[in-house]
Structure formats: C-alpha cells, structure tokens
Amino acid sequence: MTTTDAVPGVPRVPRRPGADARLLADFVDLSAIGATAAGGVERQAATPDDGRSRAWLAAWLTERGFTVVHDRVGNMFGLHEFVPGAPYVLAGSHLDSQPRGGRFDGAYGVLAAAHAADRLRVHYRDSGETPRFNIGVVNWFNEEGSRFKPSMMGSAVFTGAMPLATALDTPDAAGVTVRDALQAIDGLGEADVFGTDRRVCSYAEIHIEQGRELDKTGTTLGLVDATWAANKYEIAVIGSQAHTGATAMADRRDALYGAALAVVAVRELADRFGEDLHTSCGQLTVVPNSPVVVAREVHMHLDLRSPSDDLLAEADALLRRQFAEIEVKADVEIERRVAHTWKGHLYQPAGVELARTVTEDLGVSSMIVRTRAGHDSTNMKDVVPTVMLFIPSVEGISHAEAEFTRDEDLCTGVDVLTETLARMLDGALAPE
Incomplete structure (x- = not known):
C-alpha cells in the first residue's frame, strides 16, 4: 500500500506514548558526554569527547535498525531504506560544540532528527504503508569551526563548496590535521556515502534559534526564510x-x-x-x-x-x-x-510554506525568521530543497554554558520535524 497525501489538520504520523520522555532521557544521556561543571558541554570537532558522542549516536541508530556510515570528511549518516534505490530525505545537524559551549546547539538537531526518523520507521513498519523516499539522519563534521577553520566544513565538502583535500589538510592550533584527528576517533570513511547510486532529494534541519525573537514573542517555531x-x-x-x-x-x-x-x-x-x-x-x-x-x-x-x-x-x-x-x-x-x-540567500519558498502548513495543522504558533548564524542548511539549500526550523532559545543565549531551551519546546520541535519529514517522504518538495 502506498501513502496518500497528507490530510490538512491531521498528523501524518501519530505520536507514540512516551515519546517525549524518551527524547528527554536521550538528551540527558547525550549531554553527559563532555559535560562541563556549569551545565554546558565541550566537544570540539574530532576530540575524544566528540568521538564518544558519535559512538553514542552510532549505537542508538544501529539498535533501531539504521545503517551507520561515514564519508571521507567524517560526516556521519544513519540510513534507513524504505524503497531500494530511491533518493533520501536527509535530516540532522551537528554534535560538535564550542569550547565550554551549550548543550543544545547542534546536538538537539541531530537527536531530533534521529527521533523523528525512528518514529517514521516504526510508523511505516506498523502501518504497512510505503513512502516515496528513504530517510537518513546526519551528524555533520565540524560545523562549529572552533578547532578547525572554517565552520560548516563537513557540509561544505558534501555540497562541493570546499575541496575534500583542503578540508583534510586543515590543521588545528597544535598542527594536527583534520585527517589525523578523524582517524584517531575512527571517524574517517573511505568513500562518498552519496553519489550516483545513492542520492539526497531534500534536507531538513531543526536548531535552537540562538537569538531572542521567538522567546520574546512567545512563539514556538521559527520558519527560516533567509540567511544573513x-x-x-x-x-x-x-x-x-x-x-x-x-x-x-x-x-x-x-x-x-x-x-x-x-x-x-x-x-x-x-x-x-x-x-x-x-x-x-x-x-x-x-x-x-x-x-x-x-x-x-x-x-x-x-x-x-x-x-x-x-x-x-x-x-x-x-x-x-x-x-x-x-x-x-x-x-x-x-x-x-x-x-x-x-552571501545572504533565501531558502526555497516551497520549504518555508511546507513548514508553515505543518505548524498550522499541528496548532503550533510560528513566525518567519532569518538566521544570523551559519548552519549546515546554509550549504544544503544551495543543492537540494531545504527546510530550516528554529525552536526558542531562552534570552537568546548561545555558545555559552547558560544556553537553555525548555523541555516542551524540545518536544514540540520533534513533533513538527516528524510531520515535516513525513510530508517530504510523501514527495512534498519533490519536483513535479
């Protein structure tokens, strides 16, 4: 049986009992890796603690039937195939952090994508339906750019904005190259994960806002339409x-x-x-x-x-x-x-409209926002249709141990991301 079009006002994928509790418990476990005394984390790219967070995610995905692979710049993917040979809808963010950074920045987006993808996996398994596309979770390498410059390195190589050799030869302040650092944490793949035989058709990312517009207006979801x-x-x-x-x-x-x-x-x-x-x-x-x-x-x-x-x-x-x-x-x-x-660029209007429709159907308040920070979606939107979502950051604090987002916003964000991905799997952003 094939999926039908999403019905306005009706979630494509019903929430399972205990979903919020599982998400929050996993977030606590992930936040313990590289935890700092003041409540933040320090997991700079390809350090031992970054390696431990990647191993934690790999185990989580593998236990749920996802195939975990790394590409040649250390991007980490958890893939689940519904339709052999079909393209993938990809979702994720990054697990690396700033020095004494916040525990929400990046890591929430990866965990949200993992939970959303697993909800979809279970839904299609139990319903007997088959979506149009496959689903993938990604942890991009070195989004922060604190140990290795520039930032958003993994997604830049993935999208062709940066040569692979340039990235791998980049040294940190101590002279350790990306190549050597990734090999030390067993994070360097030997081939490209996506290419002729396996393609990405669209991308979604959810992230804390790192600003205060959502928090000060009491809005739950930000729909990103442009980047500074x-x-x-x-x-x-x-x-x-x-x-x-x-x-x-x-x-x-x-x-x-x-x-x-x-x-x-x-x-x-x-x-x-x-x-x-x-x-x-x-x-x-x-x-x-x-x-x-x-x-x-x-x-x-x-x-x-x-x-x-x-x-x-x-x-x-x-x-x-x-x-x-x-x-x-x-x-x-x-x-x-x-x-x-x-340059400042617009996200595809179709992706913004899809996210707006989802929030409206789920009864979640939303507003259009621009991202002042760089994200991996900044690179991805240049190659595939992309959706970028924000949840509130209390007082706009980020890249600091005091960074905070409320539990209810973390959970609502996963609900919205799950529904967005469900419609993307049904072909919402696919070319006619």
Missing part, C-alpha cells in the same frame, strides 16, 4: 619584537597595539550601522606573548554579518580604509590571509 550574509577572515598584524621597558615608545612597532585598534574599529562599524551589522573579533593570538616583549605579530579572526549584501560590502570597504589608517598610526602592517564568506 557573512564575511569571516583572518588577519595578521605585523610589527617588530622589542623590549617593553628599554625600547623608546617612538621606536615601537607594537603589533598588539595595532590589533587593539582593529578590534575597536570593528566594534565601531557595528555602532555605525546598528542592528543591520553584527561584528566581532572572536580569536586573538599574540606572538611571542611574553610579559616583557612588545608583540611582533598578532593573528585575529574577524566576523562581519548583515542581512544586506550591499551593506556588508560597504562595511568591508570602510574597514579596509580603517586598516590603512591603523597601519600608519601604529607603524604596523595588516595582512588579510584567509577568508570565508557567503
């Missing part, structure tokens, strides 16, 4: 090493002074443009970092984001001019070395 543009780049401020006491002030080429001026310039850009521009200096490395030495070099990671491509370009041009002034004032050189940028 971003310019992320590393610069080096080059000066000359000298003695902090003996060297005359006029003779100093203090790289740290130049870097400090750059940090102020970046913040003043945000002040100039208001909420339409977010800026930061998220990482600063001082060389030689000695208390009695004027710094000879400073490495910095800068981040500019805006909903407007034009505004971002204007801000970037202004920053270049300010860098030229800083070079004169501090007698240093500023080199832009590595860049990672993306």
Whole structure:
C-alpha cells in the first residue's frame, strides 16, 4: 500500500506514548558526554569527547535498525531504506560544540532528527504503508569551526563548496590535521556515502534559534526564510619584537597595539550601522606573548554579518580604509590571509510554506525568521530543497554554558520535524 497525501489538520504520523520522555532521557544521556561543571558541554570537532558522542549516536541508530556510515570528511549518516534505490530525505545537524559551549546547539538537531526518523520507521513498519523516499539522519563534521577553520566544513565538502583535500589538510592550533584527528576517533570513511547510486532529494534541519525573537514573542517555531550574509577572515598584524621597558615608545612597532585598534574599529562599524551589522573579533593570538616583549605579530579572526549584501560590502570597504589608517598610526602592517564568506540567500519558498502548513495543522504558533548564524542548511539549500526550523532559545543565549531551551519546546520541535519529514517522504518538495 502506498501513502496518500497528507490530510490538512491531521498528523501524518501519530505520536507514540512516551515519546517525549524518551527524547528527554536521550538528551540527558547525550549531554553527559563532555559535560562541563556549569551545565554546558565541550566537544570540539574530532576530540575524544566528540568521538564518544558519535559512538553514542552510532549505537542508538544501529539498535533501531539504521545503517551507520561515514564519508571521507567524517560526516556521519544513519540510513534507513524504505524503497531500494530511491533518493533520501536527509535530516540532522551537528554534535560538535564550542569550547565550554551549550548543550543544545547542534546536538538537539541531530537527536531530533534521529527521533523523528525512528518514529517514521516504526510508523511505516506498523502501518504497512510505503513512502516515496528513504530517510537518513546526519551528524555533520565540524560545523562549529572552533578547532578547525572554517565552520560548516563537513557540509561544505558534501555540497562541493570546499575541496575534500583542503578540508583534510586543515590543521588545528597544535598542527594536527583534520585527517589525523578523524582517524584517531575512527571517524574517517573511505568513500562518498552519496553519489550516483545513492542520492539526497531534500534536507531538513531543526536548531535552537540562538537569538531572542521567538522567546520574546512567545512563539514556538521559527520558519527560516533567509540567511544573513557573512564575511569571516583572518588577519595578521605585523610589527617588530622589542623590549617593553628599554625600547623608546617612538621606536615601537607594537603589533598588539595595532590589533587593539582593529578590534575597536570593528566594534565601531557595528555602532555605525546598528542592528543591520553584527561584528566581532572572536580569536586573538599574540606572538611571542611574553610579559616583557612588545608583540611582533598578532593573528585575529574577524566576523562581519548583515542581512544586506550591499551593506556588508560597504562595511568591508570602510574597514579596509580603517586598516590603512591603523597601519600608519601604529607603524604596523595588516595582512588579510584567509577568508570565508557567503552571501545572504533565501531558502526555497516551497520549504518555508511546507513548514508553515505543518505548524498550522499541528496548532503550533510560528513566525518567519532569518538566521544570523551559519548552519549546515546554509550549504544544503544551495543543492537540494531545504527546510530550516528554529525552536526558542531562552534570552537568546548561545555558545555559552547558560544556553537553555525548555523541555516542551524540545518536544514540540520533534513533533513538527516528524510531520515535516513525513510530508517530504510523501514527495512534498519533490519536483513535479
């Protein structure tokens, strides 16, 4: 028997008794891996704790009949085939975290996808129905970009936005490459999981908002229709090493002074443009970092984001001019070395409308939001129809141990994701 079209107002997949309790218990278990004293987690990409979280997920999926495989950049997939040879509807997020990060960011999206996919597996097994497509759960490698830069690395390689060799050769601060780190946790596959014989036809991701729009309006679900543009780049401020006491002030080429001026310039850009521009200096490395030495070099990671491509370009041009002034004032050189940028883009309207219809049918409040943060769906939407959903973050706190989302929102999010995936399996986003 084949599935029929979804009936408005009627869930395609009824909720099973105890579903919420199982989800929350699994979330507690997953959050214990790499747990920090203040209630967060630290599972940077391809560290031992990241490896343990991946092993936990692999065991969970395997116990429920999913086939677990890794691709050549460490993306991890749990696959369940309903129709041999049919394409896959993929859902997921990432298990890696920031240093002393929150336990919800990324990990909730992976666990939600796993629970939603398993509900679908059980539903089709028990109903005797057969969907049009297969289902897959994904844990993307190195979404956070804290240990290895840039962020969203696994999905970038998967979608062709980054060469595989570039990703595998990327070192962390200690010189350990992605390739070696993945091999150390047994996370490196030998082949591409998807290609000619196995294809992805659509993608869905659910994530905490990491902002406060949903929380302050009392809205349960965010329907993401667009992403902010971003310019992320590393610069080096080059000066000359000298003695902090003996060297005359006029003779100093203090790289740290130049870097400090750059940090102020970046913040003043945000002040100039208001909420339409977010800026930061998220990482600063001082060389030689000695208390009695004027710094000879400073490495910095800068981040500019805006909903407007034009505004971002204007801000970037202004920053270049300010860098030229800083070079004169501090007698240093500023080199832009590595860049990672993306334009602001719309998610496919059909995916947004599908998610809106699902929330309406389930009686869940929703609103349209833009994502200011980057997500793996940012890459996936460029290659397949994609749905991106948000659940509230209390007070908008994220990338911090105080990150929090209420249990009822975690559970409702899985309900909405399950129904969305059910309709995608029925062909809701498939080309006619």
